[in-house]
Amino acid sequence: MNAERLHLLIVEDEEAHVEAIRRAFEKADANVEIRAVGTLREFRAAVADRLPDLVLIDLNLPDGKAMEVMTFTSETAPFPILVMTAFGNQEIVVKVMKAGALDYVIKSPEAFAAMPQTMERAFREWKLLQKHKQTKEALRESEVRYRRLFEDAQDGMALAEAETGRLADCNRALCRMVEREQAELVGQFQSVLHPPQENTQGGVSSTFRQHQTDARKVLESRLLSRSGKLLPVEIMASRVQMNGRDYMLGIFRDITERRRVEESHARLATAVEQAAETIMITDTDGTILYVNPAFDKTSGYTREEAIGQNPRFLKSDKQNAEFYRRLWAALVAGEVWSGRMINKRKDGTLYEEDASISPMRDAAGTIVSYVAVKRDVTREVQLETQLHQAQKMEAVGRLAGGVAHDFNNLLMGIMGYAELCRGRIDPGHPIREWLDEITRDAERSADITRQLLAFARKQTIAPKILDLNDAVAGMLKLLRRLIGEDINLAWLPGTDLRPVRLDPSQVDQVLANLCVNARDAIAGVGKITLETGNTTLDAEYCARHADAIPGAYVFLSVSDDGCGMDRETMAQIFEPFFTTKGLGKGTGLGLATVYGIVKQNSGFIYVYSEPGQGTTFRIHLPQVAAGAVAATATSKAAVPRGRGETILLVEDEKSLRVTCGLFLEALDYKVLLAETPGEALKMVDRHPGDIHLLLTDVVMPGMDGRQLSKRISAVKPGVKVLFMSGYTADVIAQRGVLEQNTAFIGKPFKRDDLARKVRDVLEAHEPASQEAATTEHVARQAAAKTGTP
Template sequence: MARSAGRAHHGLGRSAPPGRRAQAGGLRDLEAVRGGATARSAVEPVRSGQPPARRVSLRARGLLLVLVALAPLLALHLFVTGLAWGQAGAAERIGLLLGLAAAAVAALAAAWFGTHRLFRRDVEHLLRAVRERAAGRPSALPVLEGELGLIARAVAQLDEAREALRRQVEEAEADRRDAEARTLGVLAVVSDAVIGISPSQQITLFNKGAERIFGYTAREAISQPLDLVLPALAGGRRLSTRELSPGSERWETVGRRKDGRQFPAEVGASVRGHGSPASFMLVLREVSEEAETALRETALRESEARFRGAFEHSAAGMAIQRADGSFVRVNRALCEMLGYSEAELLALTHQGLCHPDDAEPEAWYERDIRSGSIRWYQREQRYLHRLGHMVWGLLSLSRAGDRSGEPPDLLIQVYDITERKRAEALEAQLRQSQKIEAVGQLAAGVAHDFNNLLMVITGRSYILLHHLGSDHPLRNHVELIQSTADRAGALTRQLLVFSRRQALQPKVLDLNTVVTGMAAMLRRLIGEQIELVTKPPPRPDRAKTNPAQIEQVVLNLVVNARDAMPNRDRLVIEAGDVKVDDRAAGEHPGMRPGLHVTLVVRDTGVGMDAATQARLFEPFFTTKGPGKGTGLGLAVVYGIVKQSGGYIGVESELGKGTTFTVYLPSVEEAVEPAPAEVAPAELPGGTETVLMVEDEEAVRDLIGEILRQAGYTVLGARHGGEALVIGDRHRGPIHLLLTDVVMPEMGGRELVDRLAVTRPAMKVIFMSGYTDDAVAGHGVVGTGTALLRKPVTPETLLRSVRDVLDAEASAPAQPA
């Protein structure tokens, strides 16, 4: 230990005594530290124009620099004092700070204090003075040199800085109290209400102006929620943070006094402090009656400007209507929708623009809205364009405002839905076509088998009647069977016509001639209680269609009208012509543009509602009672008209009757003359040989028996292969081939072609119970060969056979 201490002592210097050299080195280090501390402890001078808070901030910053600079000296002072008085652990703490072993620190301290015996006394004097000054008692610091002198001077500077800081804090507090007093003085005399708000929107400040305006004292208002004096404008909601955010414009609100009365007010807000969440200061001014009027006028002008912009730029057609029906204002969209200029529309009325059928209901709704019984209504309505076509609109009608002593104006809004209605009509037409197609497929599927059955029934009934005398007791039963079978056949043909699977066999005819020719029969049909009026056109109206089918159209429409007129009513049938333009054709899906002849059937019966009209042409749909209708009458009319390339429209209203209008394309060709009537004669027969091919045994036996009774030689075959064998084996001539079209193994067309190789002079008649489109698929239609449609009566069969056999050359024959 002694050697270590000696080495430590010897290392303190060579030329000067160890204590003096150590003291000089420590002095230089402390001078360097003090120089830095002195530079950092300088406090910025306080400017008179700076606020107290700013000045306190500058002084506090200076004091902080002084403390940081003196910290090493103070620490050294404490550790040296600890070594001087031998405090436990002092050497270890100093060694830890300096990075030396405790023994080395102790040896250094012993050398230090052993060289300067006066050092301990000086330290005691310095510590005593520091304690006195720390206790607030004046005490002069001893005059010392070296490191202790530096410490004494640092303590003196620290005391001076602390005293300066205390004076500055007192001055800042005095300035704050003065500013607060001045602010409160200003708030006490201003007439506006000044209200402080906490982040939780509770009142923290309530000046005299607020007390005067609201009636609460500051004591009553402070700590209360803001809703106490500023209720929300709707439903008691509190003002939102957005309305109180910094930078917001002033806004209008409603204040509430202590007695519950409310008043208009104008409010502005500013942020208090920099905390988060922020506090706010509200300044509220009560709006006077004149100011309130001015604000209302300004708000009214702004509202009118907004309404005018929305009115003019709306996609909907808009108008304001007076009680007399005239327009006060119309927008551009309405002008474009109806094709009028603004000046032209202002000279018209809303009802004048409506479709005639919609004008009366429109007047009812307008009266109800003006009377207050309803607030608004909306409906689909038709309008008339300036060019004459119809425009569909979705109409909304409501009050536009009340005028003192006068009926309220109405706000009209119309959205153009013409394209949507056209799409709906096309969709309805598609659904109707699909239903027709379904029925057509059903009819085609059962037509062949059903017609074969009916042919057997009607044929056997004919044979029975031929053998029964006129007074035979069973004759009436057989006649009833035959008539029922005929009705069943007619029903099948109606189904095929409705589904447009029956050939038209059209010819040019005068529609007026058809109606005139049917007048007498129609009068007997409808009865004397209904007046029938026919109106012929000024000139012939020619169309190309099937005469029998157009008569069926007239007959079905007249029967439908008769059933809808239970009382003494009036039925009008009128023929005419009309030119359909592209726009009208577009508004009625299925109608073609061009010149059309028209057939109008108008009754004054019970009429129909919209739901009935929507299903009017559906197959099997009827409003008649059980057993009074099949539901196919109008469906057949629809099928015939469509197959003729025409269009049928209906207009009806409950209690006001119904009007059907049939449009058929007009033609310029001459009317074909009607065939001369031939007096009925005996059924023809013959002695020729007929090869008859039919796969249905009952039908084959029936046809064979009818032909044999008429004198013909009949060679029967079940199918095409058997017919070829018979044709090869038969040595005599075969004058006629009577064959079914659709058969197993070989069809009728192929059979004819193969037999024609060996028997070119043989004539041919086809038979079929299938629909025309099915037959056409087998290469029969349009070949110039006769075609019999099942069920065929014996009379038709015998006359067709005789006609074909007697014909000199094969020519296109009309199907029987």
């Protein structure tokens, strides 16, 4: 018997039978509590009082039959019931069993004696029956529950015969996906759910039919709706058995949003990977988690070399600790940091970046990493520096141009009066030496003005087509005297050198300044090398060198083996008045002059140097078209004198008017002096004889020199014209004075220079007529305005 104490309710009106049953349980030492009643009424009361574990009831009782209280089946009864009967009538047995009895017992002494065993067997059977009942109930509930899940699921679900692929069932969600009713789908082949191209061999339908295991299979496909819309889905399929048959259970999940997110992420990933800017992600400790390919291109480090490191391996030591402290303080506070930093590439070179570093937060708002977007601005910074340098030089140039006119006029007066005084004093007089010193100082001042104007590209020049080899060769003797005997001057002329267009005097200036600069860089014995050659610059070279333009050039290089320069010095060497020499050892205008001359002639100059490795200046000048003839040098003749010609001198500055007039009179010219253009015109009207030359200032109040020359030429057609000015080239060029076949001399000038220029103009051959020259000039002006040749 069960170790648990059972409650047995006996319903029997025969006391002897009850006693026999009680003795049998006592004999079996069964753990049973027995309660006996004799009627149906007492049975009902006993059950109401306490529910028994098992009931043993006589079929016939004084107040009725046992079946009257059996209103349930054996499966639904709250306790097992055994019915006792005195007869083994089959009909009665059937009725008893249908009424809900678990079993029946035919009364006999043997049956009473075996009642403990019967009781145990009945109770065991009852337990099994209850378990079966619970299982069935659980199965029913499970079926209801899973049916509800099946029908109410958000994902589409379908059950198809594994062998044929016919749909046995589908839920409402799947019907919505394909825009069809359940009745339309059940019984159809699974292929009705998909577009034709996915139902071929190897398509989704055949793939699932060939899936023979219980393991879940997942693939992506598309559903075809009634309206023809294609819906991307993820299908999770597994083989199941129902009622002995194999089915495929498919779960269809709409992945439209997931696809959109994936595509968005893919686009974002592609954008990040292909971005020109460097993108770096670090954790909150600064350890690099990700870099895009642009990082490799910018820094020289591969992704594998960077990931896992701290960005400090890029530090150039150009930013101090305070810079990084502020950066991290902003990031830790959750702020975005933006700024510029200088980092070091793998090859050791430095580069500048504009960086924006932002915190990245999780769903809870906690900072989990940082993302940096950085743009290499090294080239931009270089261009900005060059622009600032050019603007600075342009400002100095404007300043130089602004003072050049007044300064040149003052110098002209000083030089003129000094020369006049010197001509009236005996050679041995002590004042003569003072006058010579005044003249030399004035000439040096004039040289400084010319250098400033050369730097500003505003000096008046007379470019000629020349052979650079001849120009350099003609300067070698002077250059050797300039650099001294301790320094060897090597000359490497290029073969078949193409001609260039340049003012010969500018070649002298460039060579002298560069060689003096090289000499000063050499301590003791050294070497300076001059070299020329033809070269062609391509787009790749020009991309690396600012201001360079692709084309054919002649180069001139001046190299020395002196002390060299660092980058900081090289960045300033072309600035006017910048010098590394001691006080009184240089004006700081030499290299600025070279720079201005090169730029004025459409060339460009670069310097290559390192500390202790010497320096090379390389100048590129455009080649002149084939067939151009280089000019030959002319020797200076003795100072020519006049032959009694009449010169009309027009100058608004009294000192210049007086000194120039005296110069010309001393050279045997007749001179008419006029302060203004109006006075000059009156003089022409009153003068009875010829006027052979008009020597006039260019810029004057009321009327410029060019306009005056036209007025006078109309009255005296044969008059020659020589213009003079202390203004910069750009100012007088606006007045047509620097055009071809126009004579000009720039202030300040010496008496001998004026004498030669006047003689050259007087002896020059006229154009066909002055009217033709004027017409040609007007035509050129009109062409310049319209852009026509």
